[in-house]
Every structure is written in structure tokens, then in C-alpha cells.
Amino acid sequence: MKVSRGLIFVCWLASALMVHGAKVPELYQSLCASCHGKEMEGGLGSSLVDGEWIRSGDVDEIAAVIREGMPDRGMPAFGESLSEEEIRGLVIFIQEKEAGANPIAGPTPVGDEVFESKKESFRLETIVDDLELPWSLKKLPDGQWLVSERGGRLLLIDPTSGERVAVEGIPEVYANGQGGLLDIGIPPNFEKTGWVYLSFSDPGSDGESSLTAIVRGRIQGGQWTGEEVVFRADEEFYRRGRVHFGCRLVFVGDYLYFSIGDRGAMDQAQDLSRPNGKIHRIFADGTIPPDNPFVDEPGAFPTIWTYGNRNPQGLAYDEVTGLLWETEHGPRGGDELNLIEKGLNYGWPLVTYGMNYNGTPMVARTSMPGMVDPVTYWTPSLAVCGLVMYRGEAFPNWNGSLLSGSLAKQQLRRLEMKDDELIEQELIVDHLGRLRDVFVDEDGIVYLLTNGPGRIVRMSPAE
Numbered sequence: 001m002k003v004s005r006g007l008i009f010v011c012w013l014a015s016a017l018m019v020h021g022a023k024v025p026e027l028y029q030s031l032c033a034s035c036h037g038k039e040m041e042g043g044l045g046s047s048l049v050d051g052e053w054i055r056s057g058d059v060d061e062i063a064a065v066i067r068e069g070m071p072d073r074g075m076p077a078f079g080e081s082l083s084e085e086e087i088r089g090l091v092i093f094i095q096e097k098e099a100g101a102n103p104i105a106g107p108t109p110v111g112d113e114v115f116e117s118k119k120e121s122f123r124l125e126t127i128v129d130d131l132e133l134p135w136s137l138k139k140l141p142d143g144q145w146l147v148s149e150r151g152g153r154l155l156l157i158d159p160t161s162g163e164r165v166a167v168e169g170i171p172e173v174y175a176n177g178q179g180g181l182l183d184i185g186i187p188p189n190f191e192k193t194g195w196v197y198l199s200f201s202d203p204g205s206d207g208e209s210s211l212t213a214i215v216r217g218r219i220q221g222g223q224w225t226g227e228e229v230v231f232r233a234d235e236e237f238y239r240r241g242r243v244h245f246g247c248r249l250v251f252v253g254d255y256l257y258f259s260i261g262d263r264g265a266m267d268q269a270q271d272l273s274r275p276n277g278k279i280h281r282i283f284a285d286g287t288i289p290p291d292n293p294f295v296d297e298p299g300a301f302p303t304i305w306t307y308g309n310r311n312p313q314g315l316a317y318d319e320v321t322g323l324l325w326e327t328e329h330g331p332r333g334g335d336e337l338n339l340i341e342k343g344l345n346y347g348w349p350l351v352t353y354g355m356n357y358n359g360t361p362m363v364a365r366t367s368m369p370g371m372v373d374p375v376t377y378w379t380p381s382l383a384v385c386g387l388v389m390y391r392g393e394a395f396p397n398w399n400g401s402l403l404s405g406s407l408a409k410q411q412l413r414r415l416e417m418k419d420d421e422l423i424e425q426e427l428i429v430d431h432l433g434r435l436r437d438v439f440v441d442e443d444g445i446v447y448l449l450t451n452g453p454g455r456i457v458r459m460s461p462a463e
């Protein structure tokens with residue numbers, strides 16, 4: 001035993017000298033796999049994917065073990081040979097592998113289209129299909145569905161006949177990559193005003209740059225009419241690149257909150273003179289509330305409500321607690337659930353629980369003074385998308401839970417909240433398709449909007 005440990009230690013020392021600048025999976029293979037196994041299944045060192053930890057599974061503890069070693073047990077210290085960023089990257093890589101080895105249990109099928117979860121049983125039925133990359137789902141008071149498709153169609157769908165019309169005359173969109181027609185907003189005074197809001201990737205005049213914009217208009221006889229611009233930034237802020245547009249719309253009283261992703265320019269999320277990488281607040285008519293946090297700061301974008309937000313794809317207001325919740329995509333790892341509060345900095349890209357997509361390490365820190373920590377985070381990333389606070393009658397035991405969709409993992413998760421704390425998390429829908437949006441109607445019935453296949457799935461109580 002002593003000999004083999006010594007031998008392995010020498011081999012490890014030789015390889016440790018050559019690995020700087022390497023990707024995290026390669027770092028693992030050259031420095032750790034000899035003892036912990038190629039798949040982290042264990043060997044001379046313990047398994048890193050069995051969910052059991054000598055100290056605790058806390059990410060800071062795992063990082064500390066890698067940094068300081070466990071000399072009495074034969075785990076070498078890597079603090080001298082690895083940077084803090086690389087150690088963080090290894091922790092993320094271990095979390096990814098561990099999650100892959102221990103998938104969390106989904107709902108139990110208990111009959112045709114009927115499922116049982118911890119607190120409620122439900123039925124899943126497709127009520128509309130043949131949608132092309134649908135992005136947002138809303139129900140109008142007369143029962144008709146409004147669905148946006150990212151390619152640039154706004155569909156009005158009759159719930160009984162299934163008949164659908166594409167509304168004519170909506171704005172031209174930059175339909176490219178993650179850009180296109182995005183969210184639909186129905187304001188609280190819709191029945192009086194008839195306003196429908198649309199967020200979309202607005203093409204710049206060069207046809208290649210773009211930024212999220214918001215308009216409102218009315219739908220009359222299948223036609224978009226009376227359009228007004230609610231938010232459109234100056235073209236100097238438009239960017240090339242096809243990623244991270246945001247953009248969810250949430251009405252709270254007279255206010256409209258909306259998100260814009262960092263547009264792939266991560267450092268700009270910290271730059272208050274730019275609109276990207278932020279949550280914004282305006283009045284529903286587009287004017288700027290005088291008590292916004294940065295209205296008096298010279299050079300700052302006056303609509304900014306919070307900053308340091310990477311790519312928010314979920315925004316939900318809870319009328320009972322008055323809290324505004326947001327979910328955003330991390331890079332590789334580190335998707336976040338955040339409580340959104342006036343003027344605060346959510347840290348991207350100075351702190352994150354993720355690393356670069358290509359597996360290179362990113363930052364050492366997950367937290368910093370003056371920056372808000374997420375309420376929870378997901379590594380590996382789920383690609384969280386669509387978020388509602390459930391307050392309905394159909395599923396009484398879900399009251400006070402956030403329902404969060406996921407694109408990459410194709411899940412619907414229930415996040416049970418108590419005030420501003422997450423107290424339980426449950427996977428309630430699995431493998432329906434990439435889950436883009438979640439909508440709850442006045443009876444508390446839940447509707448899921450999925451991509452691949454593009455459809456609306458109704459989730460109703462099992463009885």
C-alpha cells in the first residue's frame with residue numbers, strides 16, 4: 001500500500017507540473033483520476049460521486065480538501081500547484097459528475113397520463129401542438145391563447161376549435177440564435193385597455209446587431225394596431241452576437257419589470273451605463289419611475305433596477321409576499337434563483353458557481369461583500385426557464401411554491417418557499433421536452449409550453 005501510494009504520488013507530481021492552463025476535465029484526469037478513478041468511482045481515494053463525504057458535501061469544504069489535502073488519509077494538498085480558479089473548476093466538475101451519477105427522482109406514473117408527486121397528483125395532456133419554438137404563453141380573459149414563437153409569429157389560438165391565426169403587423173424581429181420574438185405581457189388593466197406587450201430582439205439598422213426592446217399594441221381582427229414603443233435603447237447599445245437577450249415581462253401594479261441578458265458581453269453586466277445584464281423597472285407606459293435606484297447617478301441607465309444578472313429567463317412576482325423572484329442561466333454550472341431587490345448587485349461575472357462552457361476555470365469566488373448570493377443555485381445547469389409563483393386552487397398543496405421550467409434538463413421543478421427561503425425542492429415533471437414557459441390560469445390549472453415538440457401541455461388535478 002505504502003509503495004503504490006508513493007509511486008502514484010511521484011507520477012502525480014510529474015503531471016502536476018505540466019497542467020497549468022488546462023481544462024478542468026483534463027486537470028482531473030491528469031491529477032486526480034489515478035486515485036479517484038476515471039469516472040470518480042473511487043480507487044485508492046474515495047468515490048467522489050457516491051453522495052458521501054468525509055467532512056460535508058458543502059462546496060467550500062470540498063474546495064478546502066483539494067487545497068489543503070487530508071495528509072493523514074493520503075489525500076495530497078493541491079493548494080500550491082493549482083490556482084483558486086482551478087480548484088473551483090474541479091469542485092464544479094465533481095458536482096456535475098455527482099449529479100449525473102445520482103439523478104433525482106421524478107414523478108411516479110400511476111396510470112395513463114396520471115402522475116403522483118409528493119404533495120399532489122396530476123394529469124398531463126397536450127392541448128395544442130405543432131408550435132415552432134414557442135417562447136411565451138398567455139391566456140386572454142376570453143379564453144383564447146396567445147403564444148409567441150421565437151421565429152417571429154404571434155399566434156392567437158382558439159381553445160375549443162384549435163383554430164389559430166398569426167397576428168399580422170407585429171414588429172420585425174432579429175430571429176437569430178437565442179434572439180427573436182420573446183415574451184408576451186398582459187397588464188392587470190387589460191380588460192379596460194386592451195394592451196398586449198411584446199418583448200423581442202430588435203434588429204439594429206445594420207441588420208446584424210440587436211437588443212431587447214418592448215412595444216405594446218392591441219389585437220383587433222387578427223391585426224396588431226396602435227403600436228407604442230415602451231422600451232427601446234439607443235442603437236449605440238445594440239450588439240452583434242446571438243445570445244442572452246432576457247427578456248421576461250412582469251407587471252406589478254403600475255410598474256413593468258423586465259430582464260435583459262448580458263448579450264454575451266459579461267463585463268457589461270457590472271456597467272451601469274449599459275442596459276444589458278440587468279433587471280429594469282419602468283411604468284407600464286414606458287416612463288421612468290423617479291424613485292428608480294440609479295436615476296440620479298450621472299451616466300447610469302435610469303431604468304435599471306438591479307445589475308450583475310447574466311441571462312434572466314424567469315421572473316415572477318408573488319402577490320402574497322410582495323417578493324420578486326428571478327431565475328437566470330449560469331455559464332457551465334451556477335444557474336441561480338435570486339430574490340430581486342432594488343439597486344442590488346447580483347455579482348455576474350465577478351462571482352459565480354459556474355465555469356466556462358469549454359471547461360476552463362472562471363473565477364475563484366462564489367460570493368463577495370456587496371454582492372447578493374443566490375437563494376439557491378444549480379450545478380450542473382438546468383438552463384432554468386419560465387417561472388411562476390403558484391397561488392391557485394387546483395393544487396392547494398403547492399401554494400407558495402415557485403414552479404420553474406428547464407430547457408436543458410427538460411424538467412419542471414417545484415421550489416417550496418417560506419418567505420425568502422427555499423425549504424424544499426422537488427422534480428415534478430420530467431422529459432416532456434425543453435420547458436420554456438409556465439402559465440397558471442385563474443383556476444390554478446398549470447400550462448407548460450415546450451419546445452421539441454412545440455406544444456402546450458395542461459397539468460390538472462388527477463381526480
Ligand code: HEC
Nearest residue numbers: 012031032035044045046052053054055065073074075090
Ligand atoms: C495520491 C492519491 C490521490 C490523489 C492524486 C488525489 N486524491 Fe483525493 N483523496 C485521496 C484519498 C486517499 C482520500 C481520502 C479517502 C478516504 O479516506 O476515504 C481523498 C479524498 C478526497 C476528497 C474528499 C472525499 C470525501 O469523501 O470527503 C476529495 C474531494 C478529493 N480527494 C478530491 C481530489 C481531487 C479533486 C484530486 C485532484 C486534484 C485528488 N483528490 C487527488 C487520494 C488522492
